[in-house]
Amino acid sequence: MATNLKPVDVVVVGLGAAAGVAVLPLTRAGIKVTALEAGSWMQPSDFKADEIHNNVRRRVTTGTKVWDEIPTFRTNPDQRARQGAAPTMMNAVGGTSIHYYANSWRFHPWDFKVRSETVRRYGASAIPKGSTVEDWPLTYDDLEPFYDTIEYEIGVSGKAGNLAGKIDPKGNVFEGARRREYPMPPLRDTDFTEMMQAAARKAGFNPHRSPAAINSQPRNGRSVCAYHGYCDTGGCHVKAKNSTAVTTIPAAQKTGNLTIVERAHVKRILTDDNGKATGALYVRDGQEFFQPAKVVLLASYTYENVRMMLLSKSKAFPNGLANNHGQVGKHYIGHWANREVTGLFPVDLNIWYGANAQGVVVNNWAEDNFDHAGLGFIGGASLTVNHEVHPIAASAMPTFGRVPQWGSKWKKFVNENAGRWLGVYAQCNSLPYENTWLDLDPEVKDKLGDPVCRITSGPKVNEPRASAYAAKKAEEWFRAAGAIEVITVPNIEGPSLSTHATGGTRMGLKAESSVVDPYGFAHESPNLGILGGSTLVTHGARNPTLTIQALSWRTAEHVVKNWKSISG
């Protein structure tokens, strides 16, 4: 039998990138929050400048629980889904914001209105076949104040390209208008970032520096980035990466209103007969507990948010929590993001050091920033090059058909070229489709005997076309930068397990086609809020975390403003 705990105002399931920001406005308003986190606090001493530790064995990115919860994957419903090799999730206070690259983007205004803007400019037939894409129930302008809040609360480095309508070519000229400049300038420019910006301009593009939740200046008593080059899939050894574990969570703790329960493995969210959420049932050190709360905020990774809802069946919800319209798991989006284009340069690039987010980005071929008439696709891809190449990854380089992949000739080749090659990271605008969804695997179970999440992801046409188009532009960029070899290896299958998994409990106006309302609360369960990537409606051509955090803050403010009606 579970031990019943004392009721609290809000119980949060998963204290990562999303709830990690939401707890701050809640606790500042005097609301008592208990956060159930499957992982523990991590310390700078847990983070090492060691590629095998971080990238090969993934010792930082994955707590013990997630290894048992890796989703299964298949490309059509007739297949038996197979479990992926490594999880994309994270158990720790701060969650994935501990090990992420910290590229901190606002989505483009177009991302919020993909359907209506596409129909307006190209006609209804331009909507990709089989896509379930809808406009978001809110616009970029609605979210702008919250983007701004997050950028200042956690600290983001960057350069504005559209300051209240005034375009600055040093920043992203395609971005939506922002009310003020970033709180910190971009991360340090280097010979490499300058070379790639000059080359992009030569090719006629508008390059700019990556926005990053990393300190380019000392901030709030924490260090500037040390640029040591083990940011990717590692944590920060000087707390210069602005994960929620070093920013908003400690700030929320200072209010005295936040209780963090580490190593809490949440099994179910319980509901009463009217469909109201009553609290969370969890296991800690072998003991079962029930934490009652007036409001429940489910805030784990996309796969786990969906899994938790499908597992939480009750009298009110026989098919899973808030799933009486069968929408939970639908409209899932695996972010189409690849390194298809690789270039070989005649000089040492010296990109061993530095943060991954110390990058250069071209947005000319993303969103609707160019005319798509006659191209056969909508959207596009942002193109990024960055610092931070580790030695094992560098040695695994393509040999451009010049030598075999082993032996003395190969050895001579990597001696000369391991520091002279580069891939471009192309992130596509990605949409939900009828043939792509999440549900529970009928066979594979976790340690508690619960089924893991299953991904079904059918073929797409739009995203590979957009990616191929952007790849041509990346080739031009590399040629302009002096590359002596450029190869493109198209990815037409798309992601299996995605590190940018979104959708599955999407936001919308109607219970018939979405799970949560514009504020992140379930249509069918009025005191259940959902935070995280699962609420996204479309996926921009960029990393999703800042958007997830802006939405989380917005949900939390909504709770504060409407506490009586939501908790009552």
Add this chain to the structure above:
Amino acid sequence: MKEASITRRTVLAGATLIPLTAIRRAEAQQPATAPAPAMNAAMNPAMNMDQRKILDAFIDRIIPKDELGPGAVECGVGDYIDRCLADYLVAEKPLFLDGLANLDLFSLRTQGIAFASLTADKQDAVLTAIDNNQAPNLRGFFNRVRRLTLEGMFGDPVYGGNKNFAGWDLIRYPGAKLAVGPEDQSMKTPPKPFRKELYGAGENHGH
């Protein structure tokens, strides 16, 4: 000896606010004579001597010793792979050992003798045949051994490979630094080998 290097990392990384100058100072104070990372063979090897002989012959052809410096065998890559199979890749061990046996069978069938007993040229012929997909049951094994060879050759020496940083010298990777200044990211003056702070080796270690 692993503890020694971890402790030093911890000391440097534990502070909450580290201006670059402070890290520089800390680097300068690190003893140049700190112990090298552990290089001992695993106490309980995953492979027996015959299996290890096949593996060593294999990785010696993936990265041979030549005028550019030591190869995978000299760099401890065999130790790296053995330790992986004895520990975090233990689930993969049976498949891996099957791969070694199948390689030997393929060598016997196509060359008439065991793989490790072939001349280097003949070993290359066997591996080229596999690389060209003439032994489909060995394709995956070939890729796996190559991948693990790269890990052992170019990973942190604490895991048993990359002896004397010869792998990093080969690809001209300078070594990790806890704090990197603008001059370290210059393309005009490539960074010099930097092995003292994190690995306890002198600046010229291995040269």
